[in-house]
Amino acid sequence: MGALDEGHYCVVLENGVKLGDDGFEQEPETVAIEDAVKVLLQGLGEDVNREGLRKTPLRVAKALRYKQNVRDIVQGALFPEVGVENGTGHAGGAGGLVLVRDIDLFSYCESCLLPFQVKCHVGYIPSGQRVVGLSKLSRVADIFAKRLQDPQQLADDICFGLHHGINPTGVAVVLQCSHIHFPNLQSAFLESNHKRLSKITVGSGLGTFENHDSPNWLDFFGLLRCRDISLDNIRSRNSCKDSWCPSRSQKVGPSGNPDMETAVAAIVRSLGQDLCRKELVGTPNRFVKWLMNFKDAKLEMKLNGFATMPLKTVGLTNYKEHIRSEVNLSLWSLCEHHLLPFYGLVHIGYISGEEINPVGKSLLQSIVHFHGFKLQVQERLTRQIAETVSPLLGGDIMVVVEANHTCMISRGIEKFGSNTATIAVLGRFSNDPLARSKFLQMIPSYSL
Amino acid sequence: MGALDEGHYCVVLENGVKLGDDGFEQEPETVAIEDAVKVLLQGLGEDVNREGLRKTPLRVAKALRYKQNVRDIVQGALFPEVGVENGTGHAGGAGGLVLVRDIDLFSYCESCLLPFQVKCHVGYIPSGQRVVGLSKLSRVADIFAKRLQDPQQLADDICFGLHHGINPTGVAVVLQCSHIHFPNLQSAFLESNHKRLSKITVGSGLGTFENHDSPNWLDFFGLLRCRDISLDNIRSRNSCKDSWCPSRSQKVGPSGNPDMETAVAAIVRSLGQDLCRKELVGTPNRFVKWLMNFKDAKLEMKLNGFATMPLKTVGLTNYKEHIRSEVNLSLWSLCEHHLLPFYGLVHIGYISGEEINPVGKSLLQSIVHFHGFKLQVQERLTRQIAETVSPLLGGDIMVVVEANHTCMISRGIEKFGSNTATIAVLGRFSNDPLARSKFLQMIPSYSL
Structure with a gap:
């Protein structure tokens, strides 16, 4: 290749x-x-x-x-624009804020090396009769993001880079950051509602944005209305490093x-x-x-211990076979092609006259973790879960895995909204499309 | 550069x-x-x-x-995966659909050369003990998208490319396409609610997806639940070329x-x-x-004719100055750096004791079109609108322009969710941050 x-x-x-x-x-x-x-x-x-x-x-x-080099990017894309002066009171002058909103980026956490996702809002007030090509604001942000960072440092770097590249009247950056919050191996089995993301909002300003009381910030936040951001919920400069990265609390x-x-x-x-x-x-x-957490060996041993447990509650008076489901089981795993996390939900369908018991439900979640906590690809994981639960649930099995892959966001293609669904079927689900369709309708719409 | x-x-x-x-x-x-x-x-x-x-x-x-070359992309990323066979009934075998959903792409319309946006869902059923790296599905789709296309041809190309690259049991593609629907110069001034986008959904399948009645399609659509797609609303192969591109109806x-x-x-x-x-x-x-439509000369002449018209209705009994606004004026323009459309909404704030009259409102929309229908950059457009309306509305002016730039999506950075807001201020808005803030609160949240 x-x-x-x-x-x-x-x-x-x-x-x-x-x-x-x-x-x-x-x-x-x-x-x-x-x-x-x-x-x-x-x-x-x-x-x-x-x-x-x-x-x-x-x-x-x-x-x-x-x-990449900031100066090379920005210098080639400064365009002369009449009417853009330093003085206030002119259209396009000070007060003439230019703001590019909702730029999707990712960066790498310097505390733990995992990628974190960023919704970036970057603006500046032009001066010196020059404006910069809009895409360059995004490009400069991207350069600093693709390093080991913490959110405040990233905001400061983008701000500094643009300030020195463009020499504007002022420049401001607000970042809404989300850090994946992996459970460790122990807590994954104990906490059913583990929080998936750690979030903070940070800001940075130079020139007329240097002072937090600057009226320019009012304009900036005015243009970010409906995004649940204000000066008040921006993390203060000193508090953010300690609490942001989940690995710091371990x-x-x-x-x-x-x-x-x-x-x-x-x-x-x-x-x-x-x-x-x-x-x-x-x-x-x-x-x-x-x-x-993803070391393979110790997990297989634990799994063997469970394989003979009774999963279902027999004895309903009205014994009748139905398509039954356990949906929204948590999934955490590590993509073996990129050494990056993927995470999402697992749904298991089976055909049975018996209800699953609470111990059984917890066992299914454990099986998902057993197969998740190792180097994986989603296709194999789906098959392994189906094959593992099959002897426990009667042999007619359909497993659907829905997951967000960090590698689809942070490597090469950068498709931020994309996610992947996989199916594995065994027994009667293999030859009965309507049974598959019925189970698919039982799955709640996917959102993390 | x-x-x-x-x-x-x-x-x-x-x-x-x-x-x-x-x-x-x-x-x-x-x-x-x-x-x-x-x-x-x-x-x-x-x-x-x-x-x-x-x-x-x-x-x-x-x-x-x-x-780029499809075979080069796919061949390097086929990974051996035990348990993936041609036969049905095996987990990961036929029925073991792998579907990457919600991939953002853009393509170029072969009828008019404008870019159109695509939400791509691409899936396949592995065979021959091999799976392909997930990102490659997106990459192959991207290759065919970056050509002159129509939606059905694009879906067919992606499908054919993957089928021959991966040799799977089956491959299927569904594309939700949106084509910008520019008004022409005349209709822009007449239609206040011009439809912004022309939309269609197309699909293509090979192998076990070749037949539209194939049960594999049921699985595919089952995994696309909540996206308002079904076999019924997929455009049939023959009807789509005629009606899709707005330029074809001119x-x-x-x-x-x-x-x-x-x-x-x-x-x-x-x-x-x-x-x-x-x-x-x-x-x-x-x-x-x-x-x-974007030729500059003829527009300036028309504009001169309007400059002396009375805009406001005098004579409210309770004459008192307020911050007043005209929001959500339609904007269509052409980015001079990339020769690509940008489009969005313009909001005009002014301080006056008088209400604007209906003719005045229509004139403001015309002024936006006058400055929009030419080669532009958003910063200049914002300033020009402010300067043009200033003598008509009393000199205290704030203009906010919110726009989607096709060049931010289809060139280089591909930031699909991003959009750009610009501000120009004149008169009292220049020195009164609270007046600016008050006007910004009058603007509805931006969505196109």
Whole structure:
């Protein structure tokens, strides 16, 4: 596979090498990241030469090393525009805010290395008889997002980059950020309503937006009406780092995998980051602890213990076969092609005259976690769940998995609204389309 | 500006040249498209050396010549997956549908060359012990979308491309398409509720989806529940070409600009298209007719005639100054950087003791059209509207323009949900943030 297959990027790295050139794969930083990812895969008990995993290290390196130069982007797209002056009171002058709203971005959390999603609103007040091409506001935001960040730093970086690139009267950025909130292996089995996302809103301003009391902010928020944002619910600069990343609230301690921590540290260094920076000190440890949730071996053992439990409550007086369902079981998993989370809901249909008992319902959720908490692809996961529940539920099984894939958002194609549904069927569902259709109608509409 | 500034693509053209390479700009097809775009700009009465327009021909060429090879994309991403067989009745086998939903795409209408937006749902049933990387379904759809298309042909192309790339048991595609429905210059002034979008839903299937009665379609639509799609509302294969593109319902006849039509024909030929294909025969004529709506000269004259009309109804007994507003005026315009439409709503605030009269309201809408129907940037448009209405409405003016830019969707950054708001202020609004805030609260939430 050529370098182009993985993404349609062709970007200039800071050292001038183009991603997409064959040279990229030989760069020492690329090789260092690939080597480190191999250590992590081995630490998870995986075979790095298995076909699904063979290119995973290169995919990770490509995604992480995306960089571009702000000045090159902005300088080529400053257009002269008469009537745009520094003075107030002129149409298009100060007060003449230009705001691009609802730009979808993603970034990488510097505390745990997981991607987080961003709804970005970026605006500026032109000056010096120049406006900048609208798409460039989004491009500059994107450059800073594709680094290890925390939300406030990201907002500050975008703001600073645009301020120095465009030299406007003022520039302002508001980011609505959502960080995936994975349960750890233990709590996944205990909490049925685990919160999926950690959210905060941050802002940053320079020039006429530097002061939070500036009337320009009133205009900015006025144009963001109906988005549930105001000066009041913007996180203050000092409080946000501590509470934002869910991994920060987990208990501190060694991961027990020093080799994997060393490998992650090598990745972070290959990105040009200083591991002594206080925000990064515990990052390799936190990432490895999170990753080890997906180690395969220990789960299979637990699963064997459940396989003989009675799942159903026999003895309804009116014994009659129906299509029955357990819907909205939580799913957390890790895409083996990209080492990125996918998460969503699992729905299980079966044909039986008996109701499932409460222990049975909890067992089905456990089975989903058993198959979810490892390196997976959604197609295999769906099949494995069907095959595991089949002997417990009578052999007529339909499993539907609906999931959001972080790799569909943060790698290459960046299709933010997309999600994936898969079906596996066994027994009578295989040959009865109306039974399948009836079960599909039992599934609530998908939203996370 | 280097080739990289315009887009983060690096894609291989069908002749093997990479977009993003310096060589691209010297390709004869690129030069032919650039020359043709210059003829169009001159036909619109524009100076092709004006800074805002200087790179427009190259931008158009880059966007139109995007191409990539399906086989290269898919072949590198077929992963072995045990349990995926041709036979029915196996989990992950036939019935084991994999469906990626809600992929945002855009394509170009072969009848009029304008971009249309697509919500794409693409699925397949794996076979031969192989699954394809999920992102590849989206990538293949994207390749065929970035050509001159009609919706049914696009669905058929994606389906055929995946069928031959993956060799699955079956493959199916459903596309929900929206085509911008520009009013022509005359009707813009007459119709206040012009329909903004022309919509259709199309589908295509091969293998086990080839027959419309196939039970596999039941599964497919079952997984698209709550999206208002069913077999019944999918347009039949023969009816769709005639009624889909709004330009097809306009009257046939010469555009009066043979040089511009020849230039557009050259663009279509440079894309490797056969102009004798019946769908393309009238395309240059339709595009030129549409484009000439934006010729600048004739509009300025009309505007002068209105400038002295009385706008307001004097004589309220309780004469008191208020912030008053005219909101949701329709906007249609053409981005001069990309030759692509932008469209949305204009809101005008003013401070006065008098109500505006019905003729005045209609005049404001006309002023918006006067400034909209030409090559524009949103910032300038906002300022021009403010300056034009200022003498008519007493000098205290705030104009807010909210617009969707086709170039933000179909060029480079592809930020589908984004939209842009601009403000221009004159008179007392310049120094009174609370007046601005009050007017902003009068504007309904933006949705098109």
